[in-house]
């Protein structure tokens with residue numbers, strides 16, 4: 001069966017619209033009848049990754065493939081990349097500047113939280129080229 | 141508690157969502173850090189915050205929170221109110237600061253994530 005496919009281009013300059021794509025993915029999953037728990041897991045993981053894309057990488061693109069048994073979301077940016085992924089995965093580690101902290105983000109909780117809410121998280125990153133995050137949530 | 145009772149407890153006014161004041165809210169969370177809300181909130185239906193920017197509404201939307209209370213006289217911007225309306229989220233404002241607002245709700249039976 002073909003997946004339901006969603007694609008969003010994410011602006012890196014507009015903090016106001018950050019989260020719009022995650023909200024649309026959430027509404028789509030809800031309307032397709034996925035359970036509240038599955039919708040919640042996908043939504044929180046994708047929102048964290050979308051915010052990261054805006055505050056750390058200057059925007060990018062989100063592709064979601066919705067299968068009956070799983071949801072796969074790929075977030076691809078051409079930002080600065082992540083130097084040390086193990087370090088970035090640690091709770092509390094953040095390079096967010098002061099202006100991002102004033103907006104209520106930058107506690108270094110996002111990537112660990114994505115791991116917590118997903119069944120699989122793959123991060124590919126090259127310094128100076130960009131980052132690709134793959135999130136999979138199983139429909140249990 | 142209903143949102144109506146929360147408003148009475150906190151001398152709060154409704155900014156948007158006046159149609160939903162009979163909603164029942166049992167647990168809440170108070171934070172100015174959306175990172176923490178995303179990482180630690182479980183089923184809490186209400187967010188108390190002194191932070192004002194659209195990601196406050198987005199965060200509540202993602203977490204299925206149905207009511208946001210702005211403390212110490214803070215008021216949301218128009219685009220935040222629009223976003224709340226789109227998602228049926230009630231926005232309230234109270235003159236009390238965070239500590240007092242949380243304390244007054246706690247004394248009326250509202251609880252945090254632990255339920256204690």
Ligand SMILES: Nc1ncnc2c1ncn2[C@@H]1O[C@H](COP(=O)(O)OP(=O)(O)OP(=O)(O)O)[C@@H](O)[C@H]1O
Nearest residue numbers: 052056057088094095105106107108109110111175
């Ligand atoms: N898409 C990305 N491009 C470049 N760097 C990133 C990206 N995503 C994360 N990072 C790096 O990894 C660090 C940790 O990310 P994480 O999401 O865990 O925390 P944060 O975004 O800094 O804070 P929080 O998520 O709590 O608001 C970031 O501070 C940043 O240095």
Ligand SMILES: [Mg+2]
Nearest residue numbers: 048052110111
């Ligand atoms: Mg983050």
